[in-house]
Amino acid sequence: AQSVTQLGSHVSVSEGALVLLRCNYSSSVPPYLFWYVQYPNQGLQLLLKYTSAATLVKGINGFEAEFKKSETSFHLTKPSAHMSDAAEYFCAVGGAGGTSYGKLTFGQGTILTVHP
Amino acid sequence: GAVVSQHPSWVICKSGTSVKIECRSLDFQATTMFWYRQFPKQSLMLMATSNEGSKATYEQGVEKDKFLINHASLTLSTLTVTSAHPEDSSFYICSARNPTVNTEAFFGQGTRLTVV
Numbered sequence: 051a052q053s054v055t056q057l058g059s060h061v062s063v064s065e066g067a068l069v070l071l072r073c074n075y076s077s078s079v080p081p082y083l084f085w086y087v088q089y090p091n092q093g094l095q096l097l098l099k100y101t102s103a104a105t106l107v108k109g110i111n112g113f114e115a116e117f118k119k120s121e122t123s124f125h126l127t128k129p130s131a132h133m134s135d136a137a138e139y140f141c142a143v144g145g146a147g148g149t150s151y152g153k154l155t156f157g158q159g160t161i162l163t164v165h166p
Numbered sequence: 167g168a169v170v171s172q173h174p175s176w177v178i179c180k181s182g183t184s185v186k187i188e189c190r191s192l193d194f195q196a197t198t199m200f201w202y203r204q205f206p207k208q209s210l211m212l213m214a215t216s217n218e219g220s221k222a223t224y225e226q227g228v229e230k231d232k233f234l235i236n237h238a239s240l241t242l243s244t245l246t247v248t249s250a251h252p253e254d255s256s257f258y259i260c261s262a263r264n265p266t267v268n269t270e271a272f273f274g275q276g277t278r279l280t281v282v
Contacts, residue, residue: 092275093259094273151263151271153212
């Protein structure tokens with residue numbers, strides 16, 4: 051069984067400030083972990099993914115995340131927020147290969163607001 | 167590439183009618199596709215796993231007779247919401263496995279269903 055908990059349903063930052071979105075996971079098998087961004091009434095865009103290679107993963111638009119097995123965390127960060135980063139972010143966990151890959155369990159989502 | 171297209175992007179239907187949503191993998195063959203549902207201001211919940219040439223596997227609590235899934239070819243899965251009611255109004259998103267990229271599935275842009 052797998053589950054994801056995103057701490058904080060809403061996060062508000064000032065433009066230029068650090069963005070930190072928290073994600074903790076639970077998985078009975080080695081996990082693949084993902085961060086997606088969703089703009090209103092749109093689909094999901096993949097920001098980055100962890101698939102058992104490097105624990106520090108760099109993604110698009112300046113985002114990165116670090117896989118910490120001991121803490122079962124996969125927090126998303128960006129050094130300097132832009133107004134265009136305002137959106138909803140979802141952390142997701144999936145199985146690592148075999149017949150389970152691609153099947154995702156999503157967190158509750160975090161809405162990021164960026165103030166001028 | 168790994169492009170997944172969903173059609174339609176949005177649909178409004180009358181209560182009691184049926185609606186079909188298509189999910190196509192445009193540049194790869196997908197033996198497995200997934201259907202998710204997202205209620206307003208909520209996360210994505212997996213509804214079912216669609217397997218080409220066989221019956222879909224539904225998640226607990228999803229009515230298979232109401233949400234008919236057909237995966238008749240390697241590039242097309244369809245979700246039919248039968249006898250739709252206002253409570254079926256939601257955002258439906260599909261994803262598809264690309265066998266050459268065995269770390270993730272690729273998402274369509276979603277379909278906004280409104281039942282009036």
